[in-house]
Amino acid sequence: MPRDASDLLGVTPVRWWLSGGVALDHWLRRPIRSRPNTDVSTTTDQLPLIVPALPTGFSAWASVGDDEVIPWEEVSEDADVQPILVRDDHVGAWALRINLEDGTDAFWLYRRDPRLQLPWDRAVLDVDGIPTGAPEVQLVWKALRPRPEDDLDKDAVLPHLSDEARSWFERAILSIHPHSNWSIHVRSPLTPAKASWNRKG
Numbered sequence: 001m002p003r004d005a006s007d008l009l010g011v012t013p014v015r016w017w018l019s020g021g022v023a024l025d026h027w028l029r030r031p032i033r034s035r036p037n038t039d040v041s042t043t044t045d046q047l048p049l050i051v052p053a054l055p056t057g058f059s060a061w062a063s064v065g066d067d068e069v070i071p072w073e074e075v076s077e078d079a080d081v082q083p084i085l086v087r088d089d090h091v092g093a094w095a096l097r098i099n100l101e102d103g104t105d106a107f108w109l110y111r112r113d114p115r116l117q118l119p120w121d122r123a124v125l126d127v128d129g130i131p132t133g134a135p136e137v138q139l140v141w142k143a144l145r146p147r148p149e150d151d152l153d154k155d156a157v158l159p160h161l162s163d164e165a166r167s168w169f170e171r172a173i174l175s176i177h178p179h180s181n182w183s184i185h186v187r188s189p190l191t192p193a194k195a196s197w198n199r200k201g
Contacts, residue, residue, distance in 0.1 A: 002026045005040050005096055006130045008086065012053040014046040017124040017131035019099055020138060024153050026127055027135050032156045033149060037097045039083075041133065044100050047084065054086065058095065061085045110140065113176045118168075136161060136169040143173045143180045154182065 002018055002025075009016050018026055020039035025031045042050055051060045051072050060072035062081040075081055086096040102109040108123035110116035118137065125132050135157045142150040158166065170186045177183060 002038075002130050002132075005038055008055065008058065008096060009040065009050065011055070012050050014042060014049045014053075015103075015120075015124075015131075016040050016042045016046070016050065016098075017133050019101075019133040020141070021153055023133040023138050024135055024157050026130065026132050027125070028156065028160065029128075032153055038095070039097050039099060041099045041101045043103045047098070047100060050098070051084070057088065057090050059087050059089055060098075061087060108137070110137075110172075110176065112144070116140070116172055116176050134165065136165040136172075139169055140172045140176065143177045143182045146180065146182055 002022060005018060005022075017023070017040065019041040020037075021032065021035050022038050022040075025035070054060060061069040062072055062075045062079075062084055064070055064081055069085060072084065082098075082100045084098040084100075085094050086098065087093070088095040100111075102111045102114060103120070103123075106119060107117045108120055118134070123134055123137055125134055139154055139157060142153060146154070158169075161169065173180055173183045174186055
């Protein structure tokens with residue numbers, strides 16, 4: 001849960017934020033649906049700083065296959081593995097899933113296509129004291145191959161986006177994921193950049 005993530009990572013001196021569906025729920029301040037994981041993100045260069053700072057009783061594991069994980073200590077320095085799973089060793093359960101994203105000191109970069117960028121204060125919002133991935137960014141991640149549950153997330157979030165955030169999301173999926181079935185709803189014969197689902201009036 002968001003507060004649990006903050007309790008775990010709030011003491012670390014690194015950039016991290018809620019991501020995925022948990023970020024959407026926290027931004028809306030209500031759950032859209034049940035979530036199998038509590039996702040957070042950080043940048044690749046920050047991950048080595050997070051793991052040693054985990055509280056006593058929590059361990060980090062790397063996913064190396066569909067159903068295989070290995071202790072973080074066994075991961076080679078040049079390995080590109082994610083997500084990283086944080087385990088609560090006291091209760092024997094997974095507590096967090098850490099996803100790796102890209103960025104510079106000034107900008108968040110979309111890992112699938114770094115042409116898509118946002119200043120950090122647009123990409124990561126402060127929601128009730130917890131760093132939270134902007135909803136329009138989380139929807140872009142989901143837009144590549146949206147599942148039915150992703151449609152639920154989109155339908156819950158889109159009506160609450162600001163005009164600026166909604167326009168950014170529409171431009172992003174048209175330019176980065178034009179073959180997504182979500183982009184069909186953004187296009188129309190006369191106004192190809194205007195989404196049919198959010199027209200006003």
